[in-house]
Amino acid sequence: MRYLQRQGPLNVLRAAVATRLLFVWAAVLLAAGLLLAFIVAPTDASSMGFSQKIFYFHVSIAETALVAYAVAAVSALLFLRRREARYDRLSLAAVRLGLLFSALVMATGMIWGKAAWGVWWAWEPRLSTFLVALLLYGAYLVVRAAIDDEARRATVAAVFSIFAFMDVPITFFATRFQPEGLHPVVFTSQGAGMDGVMLSTFIVCTVGMIVLLAAMLRLELLMGSVSDELRESRDVSERGLDL
């Protein structure tokens, strides 16, 4: 109620409409990415052949997961600086979505690994560091759940989120530090190791995934703030004060 009063129904409506538009944009881009991947882009000439089609969404999702963790770290920094609850909410939402995308990356990566390398899992740098990121951010949720005091929980979570983010650049550059690993280095300083159509397809898929992340984040934030306001209103009501 107070949320609706403070934000104004029009602003809430605008936020909802903007979120819907983002979802529509994401759907259009991802549908275009699927069409490009399966109809326009040529089948890879290497030994991977048709299984390379997994690349377009697998790598896009991986990069989107890393973007989500970056959003979580930046909003954690902003929370520590400004102490505003909305940054804590954003950090939490970004970590949750980062975990979802990470789980999808691990699952699709294992399937692709079986197709390309003949094994479901290999302890090579990229896979191992991504697994570490998944476990670290999983621990972030456990740490949050273990602290009752709201202010302390938000502070500890922000520090943990920044600490966990240290694994993200290691994950990103893992294949460059150790190029002899199973993961190929596709993007180098000499350019992308693929032809123009494949690169365009990959860019469409990546932009689509990042727009999807933005839409999901907006919806999570909207739900989080309404939920917090409801809890606050109930607390006030139970204390017998005027809403």
Add this chain to the structure above:
Amino acid sequence: MSIEEAVVYVAAAYAVIFAGVLGWAAVAAHRVGSLRRQVEALRRAVEGEVAHEPVVGDLQPTADDDS
């Protein structure tokens, strides 16, 4: 690897992605529905309180008011 063999892996990978996104969408839809019901319940409760609140002009002095 032949196309027939690869198709199984590709289909499995994309099925996992769709399942993940649709699973999140289902949970989000459930949460939105639940929040909507809670906001409505609170709105009704507040409106009920306002409707039962006595209007100042209608108050009649009672014996207690003099004390």
